[in-house]
Amino acid sequence: MVSAKVPDFQPPAQQSQGDCLTSSSRLLSCLTAVFGLALGSAALADDNRYIIQFAPGAAGQGKAAVQAFGGEIKVDLTDRNVNVVAATLPAQAAASLQNNPNVVQIEKDSRVHLMADEVPYGIRMVQADQVLDGLAGNRTICVIDSGYYTGHNDLQTENVTATPDSGSGDPFIDPCGHGTHVAGTIAALANGSGVLGVLPSGNINLHIVKTFGNDNWSGGSCAYSYSSSILAAGYACADAGADVINMSLGGGSFSSSVAAGWQEIYDSGVLPVASAGNSGNTSLSYPASYDAVISVAAIDENMDLASFSQRNDQVELAGPGVGVLSTVPFTNANVTVDRDYLVEAMSRSASTTASGGLVDGGLCTSVGNWSGQVVLCERGQVSFSDKVNNVQSGGGVAAIVYNNEPGGFGGELQCGGNPNRPCSSIPAVSMTRADGQSLVANELGSSADVSTVQTVPASGYAFYNGTSMSAPHVAAVAALVWSYAPELTAPEIRAALAASAMDLGTPGRNNEFGYGLVQAKAALDFLELGGTEPGPDPEPEPEPNEPPVAAFSFSCDELECSFDGSASSDSDGTIESYSWTFGDGNSGSGATVSHTYADDGSYTVTLTVTDNDGDSDSISQQVSVEAIPDDEDEDDNGGGDTDMVSVGDISVSVRSRGPWRNGEASVTVIDGDGNPVSGATVTGTFSGDVNGTVTSEATGGNGVAILESDRVRQNSISFTFCVDSISASGLDYDADGNSATCASN
Missing domain, CATH: 3.30.70.80 (Peptidase S8 propeptide/proteinase inhibitor I9)
Known part of the structure; x- marks a missing residue:
């Protein structure tokens, strides 16, 4: 148990509505x-x-x-x-x-509304990946929303209870999808598939009170509820033993009766959390703006305030609320080739199904000959509408647009007329870069099935925007932190979250972010350190330094070599020093140096550059030197065959993105003289935990190609990458000249 002294929490002052109770x-x-x-x-x-x-x-x-x-x-x-x-x-x-x-x-x-627009980087952002939720069984989160789909593969069925409401029907039928999305952000399971919630172990107790929708899966009304109904749901949460209440909803106006009700619930030991609002202005939304409730703003992946997030003196904390991927009780789209792929239906795509052979359409910037085929299009250069229209005009039966950067995205087709009218006659979906590249590399010619027909109910996923998405991040972190110190009170947990939040925007509390981004690990550290009173607002932290990038070229005449490191760069500063080791026990300094070797042989030359912030980077290349005997033709300079390319260096590292891991191979391509070769295409295969993943990338100006494997979700990982071939204009691949062909992490 953690016991701590925490500062008294004083929420922002409530705007008075006058005393209407006296006479x-x-x-x-x-x-x-x-x-x-x-x-x-x-x-x-x-x-x-x-x-x-x-x-x-x-x-x-x-x-x-x-x-x-x-x-x-x-x-x-x-x-x-x-x-x-x-x-x-x-x-x-x-x-x-x-x-x-x-x-x-x-x-x-007043009417209140659900706060999300259809559109989980947020897990790492709120530090939920740094705190285990094994103790969460001593806490209960009550979700007041549109219901909870217990049939979803990624949601727990144990430790879930509900309060029936005759006005909105079965709490385990969610015709809106909103409540299931919110619940997934809180507690989507770590089960090896789908997404991950803040509390993924299944230990947290969930209590569901449904105030939106009805029992109609195919057309439930989710337009609004009432302030009094939400307050009644709050009392039901308290009666069910809730510690934290999440309300991804709001609107209406101030009511002194409702304010008194929420204060009574808060004083009974329950911590209510609600969405600050999606109007993008400075108005107050309720219940978030009552003193007893934590009002939560929304930020994006770059920690910038969402354009829709309301800004006022009641905003207390911020959480991720833009492009949040979570569980929904339906599927809008599906692609099946060698397996099922997670895709999003493009807005205003035809709702239909299609099957055909898989073909690579490149960027799909023009009409191709794709009769009866499913066409893969890389994102970029032209609009989604142009790509889909080109596929359709070329006889394609479906378009799959995959991302040109990591992760997924949502796309919208544009055309005139009724906004509910489809802009295509074929199904059009979006896909992650990794999945798209994998299909191009491995499945061209295979049969592909594409569907943009909605299935309800089903275990689906969707990206949503809204302060509805930020509130459950805060509610879940509150329960997670509280599970480590259940003897603390709701005001003490509230104070700890505010005191430990990551300061954003203007230093100190502000109307955009409140006290800042909620932080699970920082809140625990605050409590374990005794909860000392915070001092003055700290100076804003400087932007993190971008380390320099080392690069060099060289040329040799018999045993004498010249090295040039002036191609090294630093994007946000200057390079202060160049340090060389020549592989024979000697060293040098300076951007350009010369060195004469004593004997023939192959030497590893390393350049280390250090920038003005003290960060450094190193690069190594193999240098081969040979003295020409006196009796050989003096026109023979002893250099290598510049018409050949080979691997000069190869290494593999692991890159982490939330729960996902992928291998990253770095391959340096050199010519016969050891010079880096730009524009060469490296093709190779990842094995290990991503067995058989084939990928290709081109080298940059420093001769280095960076290749990425598919993602896997596990802690202990092993990646091996082997070069299969190298192609470069006017040059031949010399496999025998490789310094190495394979590398592992």
Whole structure:
């Protein structure tokens, strides 16, 4: 157990709505401020729905009065301290009911909305990969949303409970997909497939309260709920033993009754978390902007504020909320070749299926002869619409556009007319670069099945944007940190998250990011160090230094060689020193040096460059020298065959991206004189944990080609890369001249 002293947490000041509770004489002015100019207007409240607070001990008479005025009670919270009901009521009746001595106040019952746009780098960003969740079984997160699909392959079915709601139906039917996406960010399983949540072990307890949608998988309504319904769900969460509540929703306006209800829930030991809002302005969204609730802003993969994230003095923390990949209860697209591939249907693609032989269309910048074939198109140069139209015009039956940089993406086809009308007659999908390159290298000519027909329910995945996506990152981190110190209170956990957040934007708390990006490991460190009071805001950390890149060329005349390292570079500074070792026990310094060897032979020459920030980089090349005997033709300079290319150096390293690992091979290509060769194409094969992955890349100006394997998800990995061939214009491949052909990490 971790015990700690944490600073008192003072949330941002709440904007006052005035005291509407003290006398009936002031009620009319308060109602006018809340509702508008006159109670008689039909637009006073959404759907003529009001929150009505009764005097202590007067709930029975008050409810009878509501019904006498033709009201229909929708939510009854008179058994709680807030002593309110939500009811639909004619506007004129609301004006009359204000004079009833049993009624304290009447407020608008505002609509609230789910906060996401269809569109999990976030796991590493919030440091969830640095903290094990083995203790999470002592915490419960309650998700107030559109439901939870228990049939998803990547979501837990153990430790999941729910509170039924007659208004929204079965909590385990999610017609909107929103609740299942939120739950995946919290707790998608580490099961070797799909995505990973902040709490991936399956130990966390989840409680589901469904307030959006219904029991119709194929067309459930997810448009809105009400402030009173969300508050009732909050009480249900507390009654179910929740420690943290996630609300990826919001809107509406301030209600003193609802504010008091959330304060009661918070004071009972529960920590509510909600989306700051997606309007991209400075307005307040509720319930996030109540003092008792943590309001969460959204940032992107570069830690920049999302354009849609609301900015105000109630924003408390930030979390990843742009392009968040998580679980959904449907599939919009699928590609099957040698296996099933994770793809996204392009927006406004035809909803259909197609099959054909797989063919490489390159960049698909022009119409090809692709009759009856499924065409692979690399992203770039022209629009997605142009690529798909070219495939369609060339007789292709489907278009697969794969990325030209790591990761996946969502694409949209453009055409005029009705925005719901498809812009193509063939299915069009997007795919990751790794999968696309793998298909080009290994599966051309194979039969491919492509579908953009939605299947519901199904175990699917989708990229969503919204503060709806940032809130569950914070809620899950709160539960993760709390599981290590369950003796702490909700305010103490809240204070620890704020004190340990990564400061973003203007130093200190600001209206865009609040106290900053939530950090799981930093919060634990803060608590384990005793939770000392934070000092003054630190100076902004400097941008990390980009290390230099070493490169050199050389030429030799018999035993005398000249070396030139001036091609070395530093993108954000200057190179301060050049250090050479010549492989024979001698060394030198300077950008250009000369060295004479004593004997014939092959020597490893290494250049190390150091920049003005003290970072360094090294590169090594093999140099062969040979003295020409006096009786040989003096025109023979003893150099190598410059018409040949071979491997000068080869190495393999491991690159990590969240839960994924891939091998990265570095191959240096040289000519017969040992000079680096640019523009040569290196083709080779990865083996080990990615057995049989073939890939090709061209060398850069320094003669080095960087080749990447497919990704794997495991901690212990082994990659081996072997060069199969090298091609270069006007040069032949000399396999016998390779310094090495294979390397392993």
